[in-house]
Amino acid sequence: MTLDPAPALDVDALLDDPETRIVVCCGAGGVGKTTTAAALGLRAAERGRRVVVLTIDPARRLAQSMGIDSLDNTPRRVKGIEPVAGAEPQNGEEREERGAAEPAPGELHAMMLDMKRTFDEIVEAHADPERARAILENPFYQSLSAGFAGTQEYMAMEKLGQLRAEGDWDLIVVDTPPSRSALDFLDAPGRLGSFLDGKFIRVLMAPAKVGGRAGMKFLNVGMSMMTGTLGKLLGGQFLRDVQTFVAAMDTMFGGFRTRADATYRLLQAPGTAFLVVAAPERDALREAAYFVERLAADRMPLAGLVLNRVHDSGAARLSAERALAAAENLDEARIVDQEGGKKALRTTPESPDRAAAPAERGSENDPRESDSDPGGSEDDSTAAADSSTDAAGRLAAGLLRLHAERMQLIAREQRTRDRFTALHPEVAVAEVAALPGDVHDLAGLRDIGTRLAADGARAADDDDGTRS
Amino acid sequence: MSRFQVVSGKGGTGKTTVAAALALALATEGKRTLLVEVEGRQGIAQLFETEALPYEERKIAVAPGGGEVFALAIDAELALLDYLQMFYRLGSAGRALKKLGAVDFATTIAPGVRDVLLTGKACEAVRRKDKRGRFAYDHVVMDAPPTGRITRFLNVNDEVAGLAKIGPIHNQAQAVMRVLKSPQTAVHLVTLLEEMPVQETVDGIAELRAAALPVGRVLVNMVRAEVLPSPVPQDVRRTDVAKALSRAGLGGARRGGLAEQLVDPLLEQASQYEERVALERRQRAELTELGLPVTELELLPEGIDLAGLYRLAAELRTQGVS
Numbered sequence: 001m002t003l004d005p006a007p008a009l010d011v012d013a014l015l016d017d018p019e020t021r022i023v024v025c026c027g028a029g030g031v032g033k034t035t036t037a038a039a040l041g042l043r044a045a046e047r048g049r050r051v052v053v054l055t056i057d058p059a060r061r062l063a064q065s066m067g068i069d070s071l072d073n074t075p076r077r078v079k080g081i082e083p084v085a086g087a088e089p090q091n092g093e094e095r096e097e098r099g100a101a102e103p104a105p106g107e108l109h110a111m112m113l114d115m116k117r118t119f120d121e122i123v124e125a126h127a128d129p130e131r132a133r134a135i136l137e138n139p140f141y142q143s144l145s146a147g148f149a150g151t152q153e154y155m156a157m158e159k160l161g162q163l164r165a166e167g168d169w170d171l172i173v174v175d176t177p178p179s180r181s182a183l184d185f186l187d188a189p190g191r192l193g194s195f196l197d198g199k200f201i202r203v204l205m206a207p208a209k210v211g212g213r214a215g216m217k218f219l220n221v222g223m224s225m226m227t228g229t230l231g232k233l234l235g236g237q238f239l240r241d242v243q244t245f246v247a248a249m250d251t252m253f254g255g256f257r258t259r260a261d262a263t264y265r266l267l268q269a270p271g272t273a274f275l276v277v278a279a280p281e282r283d284a285l286r287e288a289a290y291f292v293e294r295l296a297a298d299r300m301p302l303a304g305l306v307l308n309r310v311h312d313s314g315a316a317r318l319s320a321e322r323a324l325a326a327a328e329n330l331d332e333a334r335i336v337d338q339e340g341g342k343k344a345l346r347t348t349p350e351s352p353d354r355a356a357a358p359a360e361r362g363s364e365n366d367p368r369e370s371d372s373d374p375g376g377s378e379d380d381s382t383a384a385a386d387s388s389t390d391a392a393g394r395l396a397a398g399l400l401r402l403h404a405e406r407m408q409l410i411a412r413e414q415r416t417r418d419r420f421t422a423l424h425p426e427v428a429v430a431e432v433a434a435l436p437g438d439v440h441d442l443a444g445l446r447d448i449g450t451r452l453a454a455d456g457a458r459a460a461d462d463d464d465g466t467r468s
Numbered sequence: 469m470s471r472f473q474v475v476s477g478k479g480g481t482g483k484t485t486v487a488a489a490l491a492l493a494l495a496t497e498g499k500r501t502l503l504v505e506v507e508g509r510q511g512i513a514q515l516f517e518t519e520a521l522p523y524e525e526r527k528i529a530v531a532p533g534g535g536e537v538f539a540l541a542i543d544a545e546l547a548l549l550d551y552l553q554m555f556y557r558l559g560s561a562g563r564a565l566k567k568l569g570a571v572d573f574a575t576t577i578a579p580g581v582r583d584v585l586l587t588g589k590a591c592e593a594v595r596r597k598d599k600r601g602r603f604a605y606d607h608v609v610m611d612a613p614p615t616g617r618i619t620r621f622l623n624v625n626d627e628v629a630g631l632a633k634i635g636p637i638h639n640q641a642q643a644v645m646r647v648l649k650s651p652q653t654a655v656h657l658v659t660l661l662e663e664m665p666v667q668e669t670v671d672g673i674a675e676l677r678a679a680a681l682p683v684g685r686v687l688v689n690m691v692r693a694e695v696l697p698s699p700v701p702q703d704v705r706r707t708d709v710a711k712a713l714s715r716a717g718l719g720g721a722r723r724g725g726l727a728e729q730l731v732d733p734l735l736e737q738a739s740q741y742e743e744r745v746a747l748e749r750r751q752r753a754e755l756t757e758l759g760l761p762v763t764e765l766e767l768l769p770e771g772i773d774l775a776g777l778y779r780l781a782a783e784l785r786t787q788g789v790s
Contacts, residue, residue, distance in 0.1 A: 320728060438664060
């Protein structure tokens with residue numbers, strides 16, 4: 001059974017659309033999520049938009065690739081943005097002034113989430129100075145804000161909300177934290193919110209408050225016992241720290257919850273596009289399928305799948321099996337050569353009979369190719385020609401084995417992708433061909449951006465073709 | 469040989485696979501190893517092609533030579549209730565705490581409590597002895613959180629011991645740290661011969677060392693066999709390569725012939741290969757500078773299945789890792 005190929009994701013259309021205000025890149029660890037986010041940001045900026053990329057934990061090299069030694073909690077402008085030919089300017093006025101071929105370049109800014117700083121800023125913004133100081137100095141707070149399960153996810157969403165509220169940006173590209181599980185970055189805000197609003201907090205703060213109504217009396221006794229237990233378990237000082245912290249934060253809780261809800265709704269709203277990033281490997285695509293399902297369940301708008309590190313070959317019509325068989329032919333010839341003297345191999349290309357023989361072994365040979373090769377080396381029947389034939393044979397065998405490996409890899413990738421496409425045929429896909437090394441500079445990011453957009457551009461052209 | 473072996477690594481490097489292979493490799497004749505999972509991903513069950521693991525130690529494999537591998541997926545919430553039960557015999561009170569959201573609080577919100585529970589449970593398995601005073605497991609192997617979080621994860625007990633200055637949690641945290649910082653423990657990092665994973669490994673080891681946690685070895689996963697000499701010989705003429713391909717039965721070597729047309733794409737693949745091999749050599753050199761034992765595991769082209777896992781385990785044994 002052959003599957004219909006997945007629809008192509010038109011990355012440029014997504015980035016150019018002024019309605020697109022937030023792009024969220026999510027996916028398993030190690031699939032190039034952060035690099036994808038940076039490449040998308042750069043491409044959007046070079047196509048005329050004012051972009052900020054919010055990364056969570058970029059490799060140092062990635063920050064350096066954007067010309068920034070270290071990213072911090074404030075957006076830093078990236079230098080070296082160049083307008084892209086063929087991009088459409090954002091508004092009609094500019095189009096008239098500059099002509100369609102020369103859009104104004106946009107701006108790229110990049111920042112890295114500093115969890116603690118973001119948390120501190122929220123406290124400072126929402127509490128009076130004295131209370132803020134009490135919170136910031138609380139040991140429980142210091143530990144909480146420095147990052148444990150959930151804080152990073154929550155602060156990423158908080159920062160996204162802030163950036164959106166600033167209104168300075170045409171487009172915000174967000175990289176998501178490498179979560180323990182796919183759910184965390186969607187769940188964490190709600191979890192923190194429900195904890196802060198929850199009964200447990202009230203128990204910790206002031207058990208007496210809860211027991212206002214008569215019916216709650218029994219519960220109240222239970223709760224005192226509970227705080228007593230917790231005190232024993234955690235140590236009195238720790239519990240007091242928690243209580244002090246909770247009391248100091250009391251007035252802010254409503255705000256946390258409200259903002260967490262607002263950010264969650266922002267993610268669901270039109271104008272947000274989720275991109276699931278994966279590599280054509282079993283685990284990464286399994287995770288990707290899970291993300292797709294999860295986003296659908298939460299009614300989050302999925303734009304498509306970015307498939308990084310896809311391999312192809314310029315010689316794809318030569319199958320792995322034929323390449324290996326041919327490599328063996330060459331090895332055998334060399335063994336024969338070594339056993340029976342140099343004669344056999346040297347005469348091979350020179351004799352029409354012998355040249356025809358291996359050609360018959362191939363399955364789809366053009367008849368006109370069975371003639372002997374007029375390469376012109378027939379006359380150099382010297383030792384040098386011998387060794388060069390030998391060297392060429394060895395090299396060719398190696399090239400064929402390398403090619404067989406490549407073709408097997410391509411076939412494996414295709415199988416994993418087919419499995420994903422079978423489960424989620426509706427998900428548009430943008431493929432990025434594998435690079436031999438890592439990205440070190442803007443040119444590298446730009447190259448990835450070009451690769452990201454290539455599929456979609458081709459598909460758009462095809463559409464135009466059928467319409468006209 | 470350390471009894472507690474912690475396996476970490478950047479996402480995508482195959483740390484779960486390597487942890488599982490290590491558990492198999494360590495289970496030599498008559499030995500028992502416990503493979504522990506802490507991130508709730510059920511990666512072990514997938515690898516061993518069994519149903520999802522409950523919060524319970526169960527045998528999942530017999531290693532070559534007759535040793536046994538047990539597996540445990542630690543669930544923080546159940547581990548917490550375990551502790552409450554152990555320390556306070558809180559049956560119904562535990563459930564009440566759960567109702568109130570206290571368990572949620574403790575396992576997902578409170579700083580580090582979750583990580584304390586996970587490391588605590590693993591260390592309990594390391595220290596556990598049977599009635600005759602022998603260790604319940606000869607080795608415990610943990611499929612740990614990724615490199616970026618490993619130091620914090622292992623060190624969280626120090627922090628908690630500082631926060632909770634008295635009480636059983638404090639004592640428990642300190643007991644765990646004693647195991648983790650002793651030679652009984654070794655933290656291994658899995659990497660690939662690629663820039664970002666190697667960089668993370670170098671950074672991760674510096675962090676582990678700064679926290680006085682015992683670093684074990686670097687395990688380089690998915691190492692590709694060399695198929696071509698590198699650098700690719702430059703003195704071979706294009707036409708000779710075309711002729712060789714033609715001799716091998718791939719069509720004509722003349723200009724426009726099938727074999728001739730293959731030369732450029734094949735040489736292009738070779739130059740990509742060369743670039744990659746050169747990059748891998750640089751990464752290998754960087755890893756060597758760490759002054760740690762480095763173990764390389766071959767790439768299994770067909771991906772990892774149960775047979776592949778046993779092959780990796782055999783390779784680990786051959787290389788003397790177990």
